[in-house]
Amino acid sequence: MDEALFEVALKQKTGEVQTIISDILSGYLKEKEEPYVQTILDAMEYSFLAGGKRLRPLLMRETYRLFDQNLEGKETLGTFMTALEMIHTYSLVHDDLPAMDNDEYRRGKETTWKVYGDGMAVLAGDALMNSAFEIAFREIDDLMEEGRTQAEIGRAAKCGVILSRKAGIDGMLGGQVADVEAEKKHLPMDLQKILFIHEKKTAALIETAMGIGAELAGASKEEYEKVVEIARKVGIAFQIQDDVLDVIGDSAELGKHVGSDAESGKETFVTLRGLEISQREVKRLSDEAIELLGDLPGDHAFLEELIRHLIYRRK
């Protein structure tokens, strides 16, 4: 896919995703309006709108499109796109807390706890996670009330399982724990643990995004497995590239100091294996992901380019 064409498509698709999830969030917050809880609604909205590229809901929607080109009126898809972004947002809000990474800024904006206090940020994160699952349960209940087919209800229930599993100890939270513990206790880092953290902390939500997209669009079990395998490779490559960029990146583009990992003595894939092997690993994972993508139905030109774009980014 041509680079300029891709940029146009990316911008348009991201805009569509942004509209879908913002509308669902606004409707949700509006429904909860109540003077005594206004602050947490504000804190949730602040955290959510500070969000970046909406990569996860975009990946979910583009994966869905491989198996079903008709995206009109796919409300369950919109619900899970929003739920996943809520989960991603809550994890950032809690991650930034003084009790965790103690970050005061994220993407140039003050973090939620800096603006609302750390107690309210704990609650805002809790509320974002709770809301993600609340809208998912309500989706299943709505489908039943509307008398939808067993297949549709079953898929939504499966997506609830995927989301809660991969956001939990089997996924993102498991990676967080290993990461926080290694850092706080200064435990030795080895390649196995780094790969565990990359796989759980980052790849798990990419797997959720693409897995739910496939599941909702009615992919077969084999196709679903293939999609999750692609997502896993993309997620790990993305994180190794992060370590690579810390060494060779451009400070201005990255928006952070280059070489910070080495200076702080943080062990990464690159400090353990060296730059060359790391870059080769990124290429291997990316090539394998794109090759697997070729086995899937539909038009995958955009998704293929998006994967390259994500992995071979310079910031």
Added chain:
Amino acid sequence: MDEALFEVALKQKTGEVQTIISDILSGYLKEKEEPYVQTILDAMEYSFLAGGKRLRPLLMRETYRLFDQNLEGKETLGTFMTALEMIHTYSLVHDDLPAMDNDEYRRGKETTWKVYGDGMAVLAGDALMNSAFEIAFREIDDLMEEGRTQAEIGRAAKCGVILSRKAGIDGMLGGQVADVEAEKKHLPMDLQKILFIHEKKTAALIETAMGIGAELAGASKEEYEKVVEIARKVGIAFQIQDDVLDVIGDSAELGKHVGSDAESGKETFVTLRGLEISQREVKRLSDEAIELLGDLPGDHAFLEELIRHLIYRRK
């Protein structure tokens, strides 16, 4: 119901509840065993086992029993009993954090953050909430896989909605926000806000307990509404009694200093309305709850005594 007989029944039923939820928790944690995440499994277990009277799952099970005497093999009930206790536990873990109430002890044991650090306690709370919803989604998915009736699946989905709504901004989290904000910002407290906090922070999970019990046992819509109304009255009476005990309680029995609310300048139902009116309000709510209970089917002798016991406790 005779007091001695009630004590025996309470002990036995609490023991049964304890066994059901501990077994489900153990099975769940066992399934997640993985060296890198062991600490959070330990922190979750520590928090959960530090738990007290298992009041919420007990109320759920006893409410279920009103509508269906056969408790054998009711796995969905066990799942939601455990999920609710996980939600209750996560709220205590986050409540105790330095960023929130900064409590070092709960029921004579060190709080989770004192033992595991505040970063790990944030994650342990997150993991408990996530796990609650994970087991609920898996329950719905299992029922579908087993080809259970539409009615059974529909009830489980409704219970997912009840749990996530009442644990969220419409319920417990909403109450938490109003409470934290009033305290941190020293906002003026009035009766309306106190009742809002009591209703959301405490009554909402009692409503969840009894409401899910009724829903799973197949109660009619009218019966469900009545059950939730009973639970609301019990929850609010329970909290006003808490304020009353701060004035007239026995320090030794309460395990805390009596009169602490007045000394700290904390406004409560009692400081605003006086002891006599507060006690009358507790009696009114309790009488109304018990009268409403009389309209429900089944044998409510135990549940009636449990409500009296909860409200007119001395500690």
